[in-house]
Amino acid sequence: xxxxxxxxxxxxxxxxxxxxxxxxxxxxxxxxxxxxxxxxxxxxxxxxxxxxxxxxxxxxxxxxxxxxxxxxxxxxxxxxxxxxxxxxxxxxxxxxxxxxxxxxxxxxxxxxxxxxxxxxxxxxxxxxxxxxxxxxxxxxxxxxxxxxxxxxxxxxxxxxxxxxxxxxxxxxxxxxxx
Amino acid sequence: xxxxxxxxxxxxxxxxxxxxxxxxxxxxxxxxxxxxxxxxxxxxxxxxxxxxxxxxxxxxxxxxxxxxxxxxxxxxxxxxxxxxxxxxxxxxxxxxxxxxxxxxxxxxxxxxxxxxxxxxxxxxxxxxxxxxxxxxxxxxxxxxxxxxxxxxxxxxxxxxxxxxxxxxxxxxxxxxxx
Numbered sequence: 026x027x028x029x030x031x032x033x034x035x036x037x038x039x040x041x042x043x044x045x046x047x048x049x050x051x052x053x054x055x056x057x058x059x060x061x062x063x064x065x066x067x068x069x070x071x072x073x074x075x076x077x078x079x080x081x082x083x084x085x086x087x088x089x090x091x092x093x094x095x096x097x098x099x100x101x102x103x104x105x106x107x108x109x110x111x112x113x114x115x116x117x118x119x120x121x122x123x124x125x126x127x128x129x130x131x132x133x134x135x136x137x138x139x140x141x142x143x144x145x146x147x148x149x150x151x152x153x154x155x156x157x158x159x160x161x162x163x164x165x166x167x168x169x170x171x172x173x174x175x176x177x178x179x180x181x182x183x184x185x186x187x188x189x190x191x192x193x194x195x196x197x198x199x200x201x202x203x
Numbered sequence: 204x205x206x207x208x209x210x211x212x213x214x215x216x217x218x219x220x221x222x223x224x225x226x227x228x229x230x231x232x233x234x235x236x237x238x239x240x241x242x243x244x245x246x247x248x249x250x251x252x253x254x255x256x257x258x259x260x261x262x263x264x265x266x267x268x269x270x271x272x273x274x275x276x277x278x279x280x281x282x283x284x285x286x287x288x289x290x291x292x293x294x295x296x297x298x299x300x301x302x303x304x305x306x307x308x309x310x311x312x313x314x315x316x317x318x319x320x321x322x323x324x325x326x327x328x329x330x331x332x333x334x335x336x337x338x339x340x341x342x343x344x345x346x347x348x349x350x351x352x353x354x355x356x357x358x359x360x361x362x363x364x365x366x367x368x369x370x371x372x373x374x375x376x377x378x379x380x381x
Binding site for chain 1: 204205206207208209210211212213214222225237238239240241242243275276277278279280281282283284303306308310311313315317332333373375377
């Protein structure tokens with residue numbers, strides 16, 4: 026919610042602008058319309074032999090839980106650049122050969138996840154400042170009960186299923202509130 | 204740019220918060236950090252026999268130019284729901300059988316386009332309030348010199364190329380500033 030105008034600092038009022046059927050926070054003075062839109066989370070499945078790289082989170086939410094490297098897309102970068110940046114920030118990992126893999130909707134929190142399949146360029150990874158630790162896991166070693174986010178868990182499940190068939194099609198799905 | 208705090212209305216200062224290497228607009232009083240992130244545009248290629256539906260824009264930018272129905276994803280909806288909503292808003296068109304088709308990055312303006320292939324459920328379409336007119340076009344009839352947006356033109360070009368092969372794989376690309 027935008028309580029005060031970004032442009033002039035005066036209070037906003039929720040109203041539907043002309044030709045719009047949704048309430049927006051509109052400035053009571055300068056009339057600036059403030060749109061709030063979903064955010065994009067980008068990440069990847071970094072693969073090395075029969076293992077994938079996971080990061081143990083050093084930040085909230087889900088401190089101490091495991092995740093694939095992923096984070097909010099920034100203005101000025103492509104989704105692929107964002108996924109590479111996050112792998113480096115969270116795991117000091119260099120990832121290559123990125124292929125679009127999953128898109129998950131989380132409409133209840135206004136997010137979409139876009140995840141790539143990727144290869145680790147080497148095993149010189151280590152925890153970035155948002156991670157407690159970083160490690161490689163086979164399917165049986167994955168801490169399934171301690172995965173931080175639904176979209177990450179679904180992407181991992183899909184990966185190990187696809188791996189058995191040797192086909193990795195792009196797919197889209199929805200995450201329900203947990 | 205967020206000149207005034209959304210939360211308290213006081214001026215912001217550009218600074219890199221702890222653990223962040225980017226400048227954010229941070230409130231000088233309540234310290235709220237304001238993140239600005241890319242927006243997602245969702246839309247579709249509505250097909251009917253050998254034609255596709257295009258809308259002639261009744262709004263800026265690109266007033267009078269032709270486009271596929273598309274617009275900003277809203278909080279609370281999935282990308283597929285957003286694409287269906289835009290087809291209805293701009294062309295009063297009901298679209299079915301949506302399949303993810305293209306993702307284009309426009310990093311220079313902080314946008315990504317996610318476009319679906321779709322079928323028109325029927326031909327009872329007409330201009331919504333953001334369109335001057337709506338019509339069906341074969342490949343040869345498309346007004347190629349008057350397409351509103353690069354991501355729309357690329358999606359249309361890809362569609363008519365793929366149509367010749369009978370295969371419609373999902374693909375990703377970048378749009379350069381025009």
